[in-house]
Amino acid sequence: MGIQLLEIGSDTEQLSACHLSLLLGVNTQDNKIQSFLKFARKILRARTAILTFIDEPYIWYVAQNSFNAVHRPAESNFSVYFDDHFFIDVQHPNYKKMSQSLSDLGFVHHRMVAIDLKEDAKSIGQLILFDEQQDAFDRDAIDSVKELAMSFLNILYLRMENAELKELYEQQVAMNVSKTKFFQIIAHDLRAPFHGLIGFSEVLADERESLDELGIQSIADYLHDTAQSTYSLLESLLNWAMAEGGRSFYHPIHYKLKQSSQIVFDVLNGLAVNKNIQLIDRVPDDLRIFADINMVTSVIQNLVSNALKFTHMHGNGVVTIDAKQRDDFIDIYIQDTGLGMTHGQIESLFEPKLTISFKGTAGEKGTGLGLVLCKRFVDLNKGEISVTSKEGVGSTFIVSLPRSNSAHQALSLVSPQQEFIE
Structure with a gap:
């Protein structure tokens, strides 16, 4: 031919x-x-x-x-x-x-x-x-x-x-541009609460005698809440920066997942009660994972905190922590009955590319930095994180982590060089 x-x-x-x-x-x-x-x-x-x-x-x-x-x-x-x-x-x-x-x-x-x-x-x-x-x-x-x-x-x-x-x-240039925008947002969100802190502390300093007990208490509550949320943002920013810079210590152990979920429940249940939201921990006692307990607890706490932030306060709101075994992984579910998200919000959820701050059902502000940190910690633990959501119905975050293949709870045998993530 x-x-x-x-x-x-x-x-x-x-x-x-x-x-x-x-x-x-x-x-x-x-x-x-x-x-x-x-x-x-x-x-x-x-x-x-x-x-x-x-x-x-x-x-x-x-x-x-x-x-x-x-x-x-x-x-x-x-x-x-x-x-x-x-x-x-x-x-x-x-x-x-x-x-x-x-x-x-x-x-x-x-x-x-x-x-x-x-x-x-x-x-x-x-x-x-x-x-x-x-x-x-x-x-x-x-x-x-x-x-x-x-x-x-x-x-x-x-x-x-x-x-x-x-x-x-080209990837590095794009990443640098993205990080520059990201830090501009962080700086903006840090500057706003400081205006309030400076303004109300000035009122206390200059007009203390003209305030009644109720006014003083209101200012004190505002200063406390603002300082606490600002500190939380700074802490997340520091943790994220350390993770990105390769300075996160990774100590995986074989342990019961219930230990992490119980810690998160004990810490955040008070917040849930204050917002009139029911927080439920359904994680089975027998599920064991192989991961860094501090990182996993931080991930669950961030996700539950976000779920509480964006869940309605009308008395019917529910946030659930659950988990199931799937082959060699344990799937952790954090589900809420909150505001939900658009497809566009989901697409950029785990990337430091935010252009606006999101407000919770009680006016709480957030930049999504906690989710970026969650993604980083999940990656370090050889897992995956995903989300499904529908506007007005709620969201479900799924974190998949390696299942423990050991009956003992002990630190893994890692050399000092391997412990330091680079």
Whole structure:
């Protein structure tokens, strides 16, 4: 069968799948593939040269004054014929099989040589030169083409490394921009309560004698609540910064999850009662996990605190802590009957990209920093965190952590170097 030559661009609609070829500028004026094939063909005095990369849909074809693409059948794989050799010529035991495979694709020839292009001993593609001449290829010319192929691979490696570095750079720039916006929000949310703290403390300092007991008590309550919430924000910010900077100590142990949920219940049940919300701990006594107890307790406390913050205070609000075993994981559920979230809010929930502060049902302010910290702690414990939510109905956060495979409660055997997360 004959081959169908395709024009680069107009006929190559799958070009986006050609990662290595695009790195080599196959669709630009700086087309290293075309230059390489033309030079190799000229050195060997072969009529045709082709280059194919594994997992790419096209074979690149050069003959005299032409550069085209040819569809590569998905099942074709020249690399199987090399048997760990660098090249195939007429003396190679698989020469006839390789030649027949080339003919089956429509490439008519009488003589051919093939060079396997490898990265770290793994084949990434092949260079094949062929024509219908009867004479054997010159041995010195073959050696020169081998050297040319090595130079071509070096160019490819450099472009791969450059592309990787560029991608990392762009990710870092995007992350820095995101963090800058994030800290602008934090600064704004820290400045607002300080205005209140300064203003009301000034009233106490300058107008103490004009205030009755009720007024003094109201100001004291406001100062206490504001200082407490501001301290909580600062503490979360510090913990998040330490986690991001690689300064979080990770001490996993085998323990009963009920220990964490009970601590959270005891700490936050008073807040739930004050907001007229029912807080329920349904975590079974026998479920055991392998994780850092402090981090897990912090995660559950953050999620329950958020659930209480965004649950209605009309007397029917419920926040539930529950857990179930699933294969080698324990799934922890924190469910509320609160405000719920939009799809857009869920999408950016665990990323430090907030643009506004969210207010709870009692006017509580928050930046979502606690959720960012939760995600970080869950990742450190080799778990996953997700959420389902519906506006006006409520939200359910699911934290999946490794199930304990030990009946004993003990610190894992970790070296001092491993304890320090970097």
